[in-house]
Amino acid sequence: MEEVALKDLDTRLQKQIENARKAVDKNPSYAVDILINIVSRNVACLEARKILRQAQQRATKGKTKGLGGLLSKVTSIPFSMGSESKIKKDPKKAIDSAEQMLNSNPDNVVGHKILGAAAEALELYSTAVFAYESVRKLEPNNTENIKSLMTVHIKTGNSEEAIRIGEAAYRANPSDDEVQTLIKKASVEQTMEKGKWEEDKSFRDKLKDEDESQKLEQAGRAKTGDAALHSLIEEAKKGVAETPDNMNFYREIAANYRKLGDYDSALEWVAKARELEAGRADVTLERLVGTLKGEKMQKAIAAVEARLEADVENEAAKAELEKLKAEERAFRREQCEDLVQRYPNEYSYRYELGELYFEDGETDLAIKELQMAQRSPKVRVGALILLGKAYLVKGFHDLAAEQLTLAKSEIPGMTDQKKDVLYELGSAYEQQGDMDRAMIEFKALYGADISYRDVAQKIDDFYSSK
Incomplete structure (x- = not known):
C-alpha cells in the first residue's frame, strides 16, 4: 500500500479536512469527530492523520492525567495483549484499534507503537515514522522504539536520519549491539547510494x-x-x-x-x-583499529551488565561496570582528540569531539571545536545547532540566537532537526525576555507539531497572560 497525499483525495473529503483543520484550535472535539472517520476510511493519508492528532491533543488537554490517564491505560490492555499476532493477521484493523486508544489519550505509547508496527506491515513507512517519532517524544530513551524508527528510515532510504538518531542512542548506551548494527547498516546504505561500499567492510573497489x-x-x-x-x-x-x-x-x-x-x-x-x-x-584501516578497540570495550561492558542482571546486588560487578564505562568514554575522547590533532582540517572529527566535550559539560572546549567544525558543509548545520546550545548553557543568549538563526535558514522543510532549532531559538529569545520574537519561533513549531515537547503549554501560557 502506498501513502496517499491529501491533494489526491476526493475534493469533498479535502473540504471536510480543511474545515476540520480550521476548527482544531476553537472546537477540537468537532475536528476529531470529522477526522476520525475520514482517517479510518483513508488509512494511507498521513496528512489527515497528523491533523487528527493535533485535534486530539487539543481536545484531551488536561484530561489524561490522574483517573483519565489510568482509564486510558486500562482501555489499552485488550489491544496491547497479543498485538503482534493481531497486526500480522489484520494490520488495518490494528490501526483502527490504535486510533481508538489514541482518541482517548493521544500520549498513549502502546497506541503509537501498534500504529507504527501496523503501518510497517502495510508498507506505509511515513506513517510508521510518524508513530515511532511520537513514541520518541514521549519516551526519548526507549531504545526498542529507536531501533524501530531507524529500521524504517533505512527502508525508506533516509540513512542520514537513521545514523543521526542511532548515534545519539549509541552515546547513551554504547553496549547496545543492535543499535551499532543498524548504524553500520545505515552507513552502508548511505555510501552505496553514493556509488561506493562502506569503507571498513567492503573491498570490491x-x-x-x-x-x-x-x-x-x-x-x-x-x-x-x-x-x-x-x-x-x-x-x-x-x-x-x-x-x-x-x-x-x-x-x-x-x-x-x-x-x-x-x-x-x-x-x-x-x-x-x-x-x-x-x-x-590506508586511513580506513587506521580508523578500523579504533572501532575494533571500542567494540572490544563494549563487549566487556555487556558481559559485566549480564552478570549484574543475574545478581543485581553484586557490588564488585557494579564497580567494575562503572570503571569500564569510564574507560570506554575516555577512550572515545582520546581517539577523537588524537584524530583532531593529526587531521586538524578534517572538521567532522572536530564536530564529534565537540559533541563529546559538550556532553561532558566542558562547554568552552566544545565551543572551540564546534566553531571550527562549522566550516565543513557536511557537519555545518549540526555544529551550528550544538554551538547555539553551548552558548545557551553559558547564558550567552544573543550569541545562541545568532547561531540557531543561521541553522534555521539552512534546514529546508520541517524536519525533526528544524523543530529542535525552532524550540531552542525560541528558548534563547525567551531567556532574553524577548517574548515577541520567542513566540514567532514557538508558533511556527506549534503550527507544525503541537505535541513537540512543551510548546503547546508555552503558547497557552503566553495567551493566558495577556
Missing part, C-alpha cells in the same frame, strides 16, 4: 580481479554461523599465503574475526594489513 570479488562475496553470503566464519577465515589465510600483498584477504580475515567477537585476532590482522605497502597509507 580495491580488487583488480572482479571475478575474485564476486566469488568471495557469494561465499560470504552462502556461509553463516561460527563454523562457516572459521572456514572463511581459513580460506582467506590460504589466500594470504599465496598472494601475501593482496589486502583483500587481510580485510576478509579481520572482518570475520570481528563477526565472531574475537577482537584481539581482528586487531592482529588489521595490524598485519597496515604493515603492507598499500596498508600504510
Whole structure:
C-alpha cells in the first residue's frame, strides 16, 4: 500500500479536512469527530492523520492525567495483549484499534507503537515514522522504539536520519549491539547510494580481479554461523599465503574475526594489513583499529551488565561496570582528540569531539571545536545547532540566537532537526525576555507539531497572560 497525499483525495473529503483543520484550535472535539472517520476510511493519508492528532491533543488537554490517564491505560490492555499476532493477521484493523486508544489519550505509547508496527506491515513507512517519532517524544530513551524508527528510515532510504538518531542512542548506551548494527547498516546504505561500499567492510573497489570479488562475496553470503566464519577465515589465510600483498584477504580475515567477537585476532590482522605497502597509507584501516578497540570495550561492558542482571546486588560487578564505562568514554575522547590533532582540517572529527566535550559539560572546549567544525558543509548545520546550545548553557543568549538563526535558514522543510532549532531559538529569545520574537519561533513549531515537547503549554501560557 502506498501513502496517499491529501491533494489526491476526493475534493469533498479535502473540504471536510480543511474545515476540520480550521476548527482544531476553537472546537477540537468537532475536528476529531470529522477526522476520525475520514482517517479510518483513508488509512494511507498521513496528512489527515497528523491533523487528527493535533485535534486530539487539543481536545484531551488536561484530561489524561490522574483517573483519565489510568482509564486510558486500562482501555489499552485488550489491544496491547497479543498485538503482534493481531497486526500480522489484520494490520488495518490494528490501526483502527490504535486510533481508538489514541482518541482517548493521544500520549498513549502502546497506541503509537501498534500504529507504527501496523503501518510497517502495510508498507506505509511515513506513517510508521510518524508513530515511532511520537513514541520518541514521549519516551526519548526507549531504545526498542529507536531501533524501530531507524529500521524504517533505512527502508525508506533516509540513512542520514537513521545514523543521526542511532548515534545519539549509541552515546547513551554504547553496549547496545543492535543499535551499532543498524548504524553500520545505515552507513552502508548511505555510501552505496553514493556509488561506493562502506569503507571498513567492503573491498570490491580495491580488487583488480572482479571475478575474485564476486566469488568471495557469494561465499560470504552462502556461509553463516561460527563454523562457516572459521572456514572463511581459513580460506582467506590460504589466500594470504599465496598472494601475501593482496589486502583483500587481510580485510576478509579481520572482518570475520570481528563477526565472531574475537577482537584481539581482528586487531592482529588489521595490524598485519597496515604493515603492507598499500596498508600504510590506508586511513580506513587506521580508523578500523579504533572501532575494533571500542567494540572490544563494549563487549566487556555487556558481559559485566549480564552478570549484574543475574545478581543485581553484586557490588564488585557494579564497580567494575562503572570503571569500564569510564574507560570506554575516555577512550572515545582520546581517539577523537588524537584524530583532531593529526587531521586538524578534517572538521567532522572536530564536530564529534565537540559533541563529546559538550556532553561532558566542558562547554568552552566544545565551543572551540564546534566553531571550527562549522566550516565543513557536511557537519555545518549540526555544529551550528550544538554551538547555539553551548552558548545557551553559558547564558550567552544573543550569541545562541545568532547561531540557531543561521541553522534555521539552512534546514529546508520541517524536519525533526528544524523543530529542535525552532524550540531552542525560541528558548534563547525567551531567556532574553524577548517574548515577541520567542513566540514567532514557538508558533511556527506549534503550527507544525503541537505535541513537540512543551510548546503547546508555552503558547497557552503566553495567551493566558495577556
